[in-house]
Amino acid sequence: MIISSRLAVVSGGATGIGRAIAAGFARDGHRVVIIGRRSGLLRQAAAEIDPALVIPVSADLTDPGQVERAAAEIAGLGPVDVLVNNAGATVTPPSREGLAGLADAWRRDLDTNLITAVLLTNALLDRLRRPGGRLIMISSAAAQRGGAGAHSAGSYAAAKAGLHGWAFGLARQLGPDGITVNVLAPGYIQDTEIFHGQDTPEFVATKVADTLVGRAGTPADVAAAVGYLASPEAGYLTGQIIGLNGGAVLGR
Numbered sequence: 612m613i614i615s616s617r618l619a620v621v622s623g624g625a626t627g628i629g630r631a632i633a634a635g636f637a638r639d640g641h642r643v644v645i646i647g648r649r650s651g652l653l654r655q656a657a658a659e660i661d662p663a664l665v666i667p668v669s670a671d672l673t674d675p676g677q678v679e680r681a682a683a684e685i686a687g688l689g690p691v692d693v694l695v696n697n698a699g700a701t702v703t704p705p706s707r708e709g710l711a712g713l714a715d716a717w718r719r720d721l722d723t724n725l726i727t728a729v730l731l732t733n734a735l736l737d738r739l740r741r742p743g744g745r746l747i748m749i750s751s752a753a754a755q756r757g758g759a760g761a762h763s764a765g766s767y768a769a770a771k772a773g774l775h776g777w778a779f780g781l782a783r784q785l786g787p788d789g790i791t792v793n794v795l796a797p798g799y800i801q802d803t804e805i806f807h808g809q810d811t812p813e814f815v816a817t818k819v820a821d822t823l824v825g826r827a828g829t830p831a832d833v834a835a836a837v838g839y840l841a842s843p844e845a846g847y848l849t850g851q852i853i854g855l856n857g858g859a860v861l862g863r
């Protein structure tokens with residue numbers, strides 16, 4: 612349903628979950644900025660989704676200078692109605708021994724999964740529409756149940772949990788301006804790049820067995836939930852962590 616043309620910004624919008632979110636906004640007639648590091652991939656995704664509505668902006672969101680340049684590009688497009696902080700990646704293996712390697716790996720994971728969102732949000736904060744703006748973080752079920760196994764180790768879970776505590780404060784700060792702040796914490800979502808090379812049938816079967824609904828999540832599942840959180844109808848919903856995990860966090 613086309614409500615009116617709004618402007619959404621989706622970090623990591625060229626692939627996986629972010630791409631499905633961007634496509635959902637474009638389907639509803641909204642303009643969408645997609646941000647990532649790979650400019651060719653961003654241009655291709657924009658052309659494939661809807662070249663009239665999707666605007667590719669390339670930036671490494673861990674780099675403050677690049678975030679400022681991206682925000683300056685976005686400034687020309689008018690107020691931002693929806694910001695979805697979706698960019699992220701799983702655990703970086705330590706590249707050197709000992710505590711020094713551990714510190715490097717944790718810093719990289721915190722940078723990629725938390726600082727990206729902090730920088731982009733702060734760069735765009737003044738541009739968020741007041742009232743009516745929507746700020747949405749894509750966290751992870753790992754933040755709710757802790758990390759286990761190589762792909763949800765402590766650093767990833769901690770970085771995503773950092774989004775939760777930060778979002779509560781932002782909800783308090785921005786609520787009086789009419790901006791809502793919510794977090795979606797997905798469980799296993801198939802068909803994205805994040806588990807590329809790891810998603811063997813056995814891996815997927817383990818993830819599916821964790822759920823109560825007997826299936827993996829899809830990028831479209833996440834896009835549908837984001838679509839609701841971003842809608843004008845969701846104006847009374849703020850400061851919440853919404854688990855989108857087929858019941859996997861609850862357990863059997």
Ligand code: NDP
Nearest residue numbers: 623626627628647648649671672698699799800803804805
């Ligand atoms: P993808 O790897 O497909 O998407 C991650 C996106 O983030 C890519 O488009 C990537 O683009 C972008 N990105 C990563 N680092 C940066 C950076 N430094 N600057 C700018 N963009 C960056 O995986 P998903 O779609 O699965 O992941 C999307 C989000 O969902 C992530 O935050 C992930 O943690 C979360 N999530 C995913 C789950 C799953 O099972 N798939 C489960 C729970 C949460 P580029 O490389 O071009 O920069």
